[in-house]
Amino acid sequence: MMFKLFGGKKEEPAEQKQSLFERMKQAVTRTRENLAERIEDVISFRKEIDASTLDELEATLIAADLGTTTTNEVLAAMREKVDRKLIGDGDELKRVLKQELLAILQRAEEARPRIEVEPPEVILVVGVNGAGKTTTIGKLAHALRAQGKTVLLAAADTFRAAAIEQLEIWGQRTGAEVIKTKPGGDPSAVLYDALQAAKSRKADYVIVDTAGRLHNKTHLMAELEKMHRTAERILPGAPHETLLVMDGTTGQNGLQQAKVFTEAAGVTGIVLTKLDGTAKGGVVVAISREMNLPVRYVGVGEKQGDLIPFNASDFVDSLFQ
Amino acid sequence: MFENLTDKLQRAFKNLRGQGTLTAENMDEALKEIRLALLEADVNFKVVRDLVDHIREKATGTQVLTALSPAEMVIKVVRDELVETLGKDTAKFKFASQPPTVVLMAGLQGSGKTTTSGKLAGWFKKGGHRPMLVSVDVYRPAAREQLKVVAKAVGAHLYEGENVESNTESVVRLAKEARREAVINGCDVLIVDTAGRLHIDEQLMEEMQSLRSLLNPQEVLFVADAMTGQDAVNSAKEFHDKLTLTGVVLTKMDGDARGGAALSIRAVTGQPIKFLGIGEKYDAIEPFHPDRVVGRILGMGDILSLIEKAEEKLDKKKSEEFAKKALSGDGFSLEDFREQLRQVKKLGSLQSIMGMLPKIGPFAQMQQASSKVDEKQLTRVEAIINSMTAYEREHHEAINGSRRKRIARGSGTSVPEVNNLLRQYAQMRKMFKSMSKPGFARRLGGMKMPGM
Ligand SMILES: Nc1nc2c(ncn2[C@@H]2O[C@H](COP(=O)(O)OP(=O)(O)O)[C@@H](O)[C@H]2O)c(=O)[nH]1
Ligand SMILES: Nc1nc2c(ncn2[C@@H]2O[C@H](COP(=O)(O)OP(=O)(O)O)[C@@H](O)[C@H]2O)c(=O)[nH]1
Ligand SMILES: [Mg+2]
Ligand SMILES: [Mg+2]
Numbered sequence: 174m175m176f177k178l179f180g181g182k183k184e185e186p187a188e189q190k191q192s193l194f195e196r197m198k199q200a201v202t203r204t205r206e207n208l209a210e211r212i213e214d215v216i217s218f219r220k221e222i223d224a225s226t227l228d229e230l231e232a233t234l235i236a237a238d239l240g241t242t243t244t245n246e247v248l249a250a251m252r253e254k255v256d257r258k259l260i261g262d263g264d265e266l267k268r269v270l271k272q273e274l275l276a277i278l279q280r281a282e283e284a285r286p287r288i289e290v291e292p293p294e295v296i297l298v299v300g301v302n303g304a305g306k307t308t309t310i311g312k313l314a315h316a317l318r319a320q321g322k323t324v325l326l327a328a329a330d331t332f333r334a335a336a337i338e339q340l341e342i343w344g345q346r347t348g349a350e351v352i353k354t355k356p357g358g359d360p361s362a363v364l365y366d367a368l369q370a371a372k373s374r375k376a377d378y379v380i381v382d383t384a385g386r387l388h389n390k391t392h393l394m395a396e397l398e399k400m401h402r403t404a405e406r407i408l409p410g411a412p413h414e415t416l417l418v419m420d421g422t423t424g425q426n427g428l429q430q431a432k433v434f435t436e437a438a439g440v441t442g443i444v445l446t447k448l449d450g451t452a453k454g455g456v457v458v459a460i461s462r463e464m465n466l467p468v469r470y471v472g473v474g475e476k477q478g479d480l481i482p483f484n485a486s487d488f489v490d491s492l493f494q
Numbered sequence: 495m496f497e498n499l500t501d502k503l504q505r506a507f508k509n510l511r512g513q514g515t516l517t518a519e520n521m522d523e524a525l526k527e528i529r530l531a532l533l534e535a536d537v538n539f540k541v542v543r544d545l546v547d548h549i550r551e552k553a554t555g556t557q558v559l560t561a562l563s564p565a566e567m568v569i570k571v572v573r574d575e576l577v578e579t580l581g582k583d584t585a586k587f588k589f590a591s592q593p594p595t596v597v598l599m600a601g602l603q604g605s606g607k608t609t610t611s612g613k614l615a616g617w618f619k620k621g622g623h624r625p626m627l628v629s630v631d632v633y634r635p636a637a638r639e640q641l642k643v644v645a646k647a648v649g650a651h652l653y654e655g656e657n658v659e660s661n662t663e664s665v666v667r668l669a670k671e672a673r674r675e676a677v678i679n680g681c682d683v684l685i686v687d688t689a690g691r692l693h694i695d696e697q698l699m700e701e702m703q704s705l706r707s708l709l710n711p712q713e714v715l716f717v718a719d720a721m722t723g724q725d726a727v728n729s730a731k732e733f734h735d736k737l738t739l740t741g742v743v744l745t746k747m748d749g750d751a752r753g754g755a756a757l758s759i760r761a762v763t764g765q766p767i768k769f770l771g772i773g774e775k776y777d778a779i780e781p782f783h784p785d786r787v788v789g790r791i792l793g794m795g796d797i798l799s800l801i802e803k804a805e806e807k808l809d810k811k812k813s814e815e816f817a818k819k820a821l822s823g824d825g826f827s828l829e830d831f832r833e834q835l836r837q838v839k840k841l842g843s844l845q846s847i848m849g850m851l852p853k854i855g856p857f858a859q860m861q862q863a864s865s866k867v868d869e870k871q872l873t874r875v876e877a878i879i880n881s882m883t884a885y886e887r888e889h890h891e892a893i894n895g896s897r898r899k900r901i902a903r904g905s906g907t908s909v910p911e912v913n914n915l916l917r918q919y920a921q922m923r924k925m926f927k928s929m930s931k932p933g934f935a936r937r938l939g940g941m942k943m944p945g946m
Contacts (some may be wrong), residue, residue, distance in 0.1 A: 235539045238723040241530050302746060302774065303604025303719065311635075332774070334608075334643035335636040342635035356643075387749035420604065424536030424723025426751035447603060450692045452725035475603070475633070 222255055222263055230270065237455035237492045240425050243462055247273055271489050274458060278468070278485035281461035285441055288413070293325075293371040295379045295404055295411035299397060299438050300418035301430060302385030305446035305472055307336065309418050310380050311343030312472070312480035318347050322377040327367035328353035329360035329400065330384040340382050346477060349380075360384070360396065361403045368407040381412070388433035397438045415440045416469060419457070421447040427456035431466055446472030449479070453492050502527045503565035516556045516564065524568050525550055535752035535791045538727040541761045549575050573788055579757060580784035581766050588712040588740065593682040594626070594673065596709045600702060600737060601717035602729055603690030606745035606771055608637065610717050611687040612644035613771065613779040618683045619650060626651040626681035628672035630665045630705065631689035632658055641687050648776045651681050662701045669705055686711070693732035706737055713740045715768070718759055720746045726755040727762045734763040745771030748778065754791050825923040829887040832879040835872055877905040878915050890916060 227248060234244040251270055254260045260269055296313070298306045307330070314324045326349050330336040337353050344351040352367040364381055371379045383400065386393035404411040417440040419427055434440050445454045448471050457468050468483040506523035525546055532542045553571040589595045597614065599607045611627055618625040627645045631637035638658070645652035653672040658664050669686060676684045686709065691698035706714060716730060716739045733739060742763065744756055747770040756767055767782045819826045879887065881904030886893050893901070893916060902909045 232539055235533060236724050238536075238725070241533045301721070301749070303606060305604060333640075334647070335640035338639050339634075339636035387746060389750040390748075420719070420721070422602065422719070422722050422725050422729075424721060424751070424755070425534055426536070426721045426749065427723075429750060447692075450602070450725070451694060451728045452723065456723065 222260065222266055226263055226266065227252060227255075230266075233493060234455065237453035238424055238427075239455040239492075240428070240459045243459040247277075267493070271493070274489045274492070275485055277458055277462045278488065281465045281467040282485065284465040285467055290410065290413045292375065292377045293368075293379050293408070294377065294413050295368065295371075295381065295408060297381045297383070297401065297404065297412035297415040297438065298418060298444075299383050299415060299434055299440070300385060301387055301420075302333075304385065304418045304420045305444075306330075306385065306418045307339050307343065307382055308475060309416070309444050309446060309470070309472055309480065310340065310382050311347060312477050313380055313470075314343060314347040314349040314378075315477035316480065317378055318349060323374070324349040324378045324380060325367055325371050325374075325376045326351045327363050327379060327381040329363045329367075330382050331356055331358045331360055331363065332384040336382070336384065343477075361400050364400050364403050365407060368404060368411065372408070388430050388437075394433065394437040397434075401438050412439075414442060414469075416442055416444050417466075418444045418446060419454075421445050421450065421454040421472070422452040423454070423456055425456060425459075428459050428463065431460045431464055435464065435466065440466060442467055442469035444468070444470045444472060444480075445483070448491075449473040454488075455492055457488075458492075502531075503568055504563065507564040507568075516553045516567065518550065518554050520564070521550065521553055521568065524565070528568075528572055531792055532754060532757075535754035535793065536721075536723045536726075536758075537754035537791065538724050538758040538761070541727065541758050544761070545575060545579065545757070569792075572792065573785075576757065576788040576791065577784045580760055580782075580787060582784065586768070590712050594676040594684040595682060595713075596673070596711035597683065597685045597713045597715060598706060598709060598711040598737075599685065599687050599715055599717055600733055600739070601690060602692065602719075603634075605690065605717045605719045606743075607690065607717045608640050608644060608687050609774065609776075610715075610743050610745060610769075610771055610779070611641065611685050612648050612650070612776045614685055614769075615645065615650035615683075616648040616776050617779060618685075619648065623683050624651070624679075624681045625683040625685055626653060626672065626676045626679065627685050627687065628653040628655070628668060629687045630668045631687060632660045632664050632668075633689045637689065644776065651676075651679055662704070665701055666704055666708060669709055673709065684709075693729040693736075699732075699736050702737055714738065715741050715743050716759070716763070716765070717743045717745060718755060720744050720753045720755060720770075721749060721751040722755040724758075726758040730759040731762040734765065739763055739765045741766050741768040743767070743769045743771060743779075744782070748772040752791050752793060753787055756787050757791065827888045828879055828882060828890055828919060829884070831919060831922075832876060832887070835876050835879070874905070874907055874911065875915055878902075878907055878912055881905040890919060 230251070231244055231248055234247070235241065239247075247270065250273060251260070251266060254269065255266065260266050298310055300306050310326060314326060317324050324347070326340055326344050328337045328340045328351055330340070331354060334356075337351075337356065341351050341353070343349070350370075352363060352370055354363045354366075360383065367379050367381065370376070381400070381404075383397065384393075386397070388394060401412065401415070415438050417431060417434050419430060423430070431440065431443070443457060443460065443466060445457055445468050448454055454471075460466050461468070468485075468488070470480050471483050471488075473479045473481060503524050506527055507520065528549065529542055529546050532545065533539060537545070549568075549572055552575060553568055556567060556571065587595070587597075599611055601607050608629070608631070611629075615625040615627055627641055627650050629638040629641035631641075638654070642652055642654065653668070653675045655668045655671055658668065665688075672686070673684055675681075686705070688702065688705065689698070691702065693699065714737050716733050718726065718730065722729075730739075730742075742756075742759055742765055744753065744759075744767055747753060759765075760767060767787075769779050770782055770787075772778045772780055819830055878901060881901045882893070886897065886901075898909050898912045898916075901907075902912045905912075
């Protein structure tokens with residue numbers, strides 16, 4: 174059901190119509206001249222392919238946080254094609270490279286198609302500290318409420334100072350009820366209450382906020398596992414979606430995050446936040462490639478409308494901007 | 495999981511056996527591995543380029559020491575270069591001559607500013623200060639409530655303010671009022687927590703600039719997430735250009751990110767990393783030590799692995815015996831000393847070992863001592879002891895003027911050199927004895943100190 178989130182609605186706010194590509198370009202051009210020597214669209218001006226063309230492409234991909242392994246393997250394929258004269262000029266090289274990256278992202282998307290579920294649909298939101306979980310939940314609630322859905326928010330981050338208040342403000346903004354306990358309370362208990370409430374009130378969605386946790390803290394990951402089990406026990410099939418919220422500025426550690434959170438909480442998709450900055454978020458290519466874990470949404474700001482469905486093709490373009 | 499960089503370098507140098515010289519050619523593969531390691535650790539690729547150039551320059555022509563393999567030699571050069579780039583221990587604060595000292599927190603969204611503000615307040619309190627906290631984050635939902643909870647938890651004063659709206663006027667007014675309030679309350683430090691902002695958000699960066707010129711802070715700290723990737727250079731540079739940062743706090747170092755952003759940020763801002771955030775609790779903050787972060791960036795867990803390597807070459811048992819003896823009432827003899835010298839020579843460079851130990855307590859002294867010793871001198875010292883009789887080695891007090899002359903002649907050195915050695919030996923004996931507190935011997939034995 175999630176895929177309908179942003180579709181099928183009569184009057185979309187204008188800002189939502191802009192593509193990710195345009196919005197990111199906008200953010201970047203604002204101060205483009207102030208930024209230290211941005212990597213330009215490296216090869217569109219160059220017809221001949223030489224060693225430096227590939228070096229520059231390598232720099233572009235590394236600078237976008239794809240990591241050395243993914244970059245080297247993708248470029249090795251390109252190099253081979255160049256050697257076998259399958260690629261003639263720079264423009265073509267770039268086109269083929271983009272296709273290759275797109276294929277990686279699309280494979281991951283196809284590996285995890287979204288499924289229709291009987292309401293209430295439970296979305297568990299996980300991630301490291303400060304990634305943007307609570308804000309993303311606010312944005313999701315906003316989009317769902319705009320479609321006339323009823324949404325319950327479970328304030329299962331009982332650890333961070335004022336985390337509950339933060340979610341409550343989002344609840345007020347979007348007209349979603351917040352199920353909570355006191356600070357320091359048991360997150361699984363909140364989850365339990367929220368799911369019971371959703372069942373009896375026939376809510377369409379339950380979105381579960383969780384405390385940020387670094388994936389190398391085993392006791393915190395065990396807590397997440399427990400929440401996952403709790404959800405399943407109360408509502409078979411739940412959580413229907415587990416979103417890993419990842420800060421767009423994240424480097425290679427993102428891969429480890431994806432792996433460990435998936436082990437503990439069965440992550441089904443990624444939300445890549447803060448792409449309104451200058452970071453590219455390229456580590457998701459490495460994640461898609463290694464884990465077949467797709468990106469679902471992209472965060473492009475702090476306001477409620479600043480969440481857009483992931484568009485692989487726009488994203489690949491943005492890597493080269 | 496990952497192949498250790500040391501192993502990779504070892505492989506890179508498989509053709510360079512025994513004694514040799516590092517050349518641009520034989521280092522090529524090693525430098526490639528270093529480049530990859532740094533990139534995997536999220537050091538910005540341009541910074542990596544500069545670092546690798548420096549490392550190549552520095553290492554080329556270096557004589558490989560007997561005890562260190564070429565790979566270890568290169569690691570030493572890399573380590574030195576990275577430590578130099580990161581700067582020395584820098585957890586120092588500038589204080590205002592006229593209180594309050596103002597600390598302005600700056601950074602991207604979610605980097606850890608509010609938490610770090612609380613940690614710093616706790617840090618100042620421990621140091622005998624009276625910190626006051628104020629949040630001028632009027633934008634993020636519940637951000638000010640968050641700082642209120644934090645302030646209460648660390649027992650710091652908080653200026654809350656009234657009639658706060660989500661605009662720059664409120665921000666500036668809050669800051670002004672907080673400073674006045676700090677003076678009235680006798681708070682000598684004011685920590686100003688700000689809203690996270692993107693470096694390309696012109697309006698909010700301007701707001702930050704107004705705060706800076708209004709408060710004229712002693713410290714403007716850039717709070718950055720250790721998990722940050724390649725973009726760290728862009729945000730850090732922009733924040734520094736606009737705000738003239740005075741330092742950096744790297745948060746979430748309790749995770750398993752390699753933390754290469756530390757190098758990137760340092761390289762583009764030139765500002766010292768002052769603290770590391772190592773947890774969500776309010777005491778989870780520690781002063782920055784470059785060696786440890788370098789070990790982590792290189793994926794060596796700790797530079798300690800190098801020491802371990804060296805340790806294998808040291809005769810462990812002998813060292814332990816020596817340590818025990820040195821710390822005992824009898825003290826160590828010149829014979830023991832010579833044995834230690836041989837160990838040290840086997841190891842290669844004394845200084846490199848010393849440099850890896852924490853610069854605290856007795857180690858600081860030893861490091862000072864070690865920095866004065868060079869390899870050639872070690873050989874001369876050994877020659878002097880070689881020229882002594884067994885009796886003399888056990889009874890240094892018996893070595894009178896004529897014996898000294900004989901020893902000098904026999905070792906091809908001079909009487910002043912012999913005098914010097916005997917004086918230093920006596921000093922060291924005393925130093926070791928004075929350190930024989932319980933527990934130290936065990937640690938020394940465990941550390942395999944070469945005995946200088
Ligand atoms: N610029 C920008 N900021 C964001 C985005 N998503 C979240 N944030 C900000 O990031 C910070 C941390 O977000 P929060 O939702 O509290 O993170 P959590 O700790 O994971 O719950 C807040 O200041 C948010 O406003 C985004 O897409 N763009
Ligand atoms: N594990 C860990 N979490 C941290 C550290 N510093 C901050 N955090 C967490 O990161 C998240 C964002 O921190 P916060 O101080 O609100 O960031 P701000 O948006 O920059 O003010 C919170 O969940 C904090 O608990 C740290 O050093 N280690
Ligand atoms: Mg949160
Ligand atoms: Mg904050």
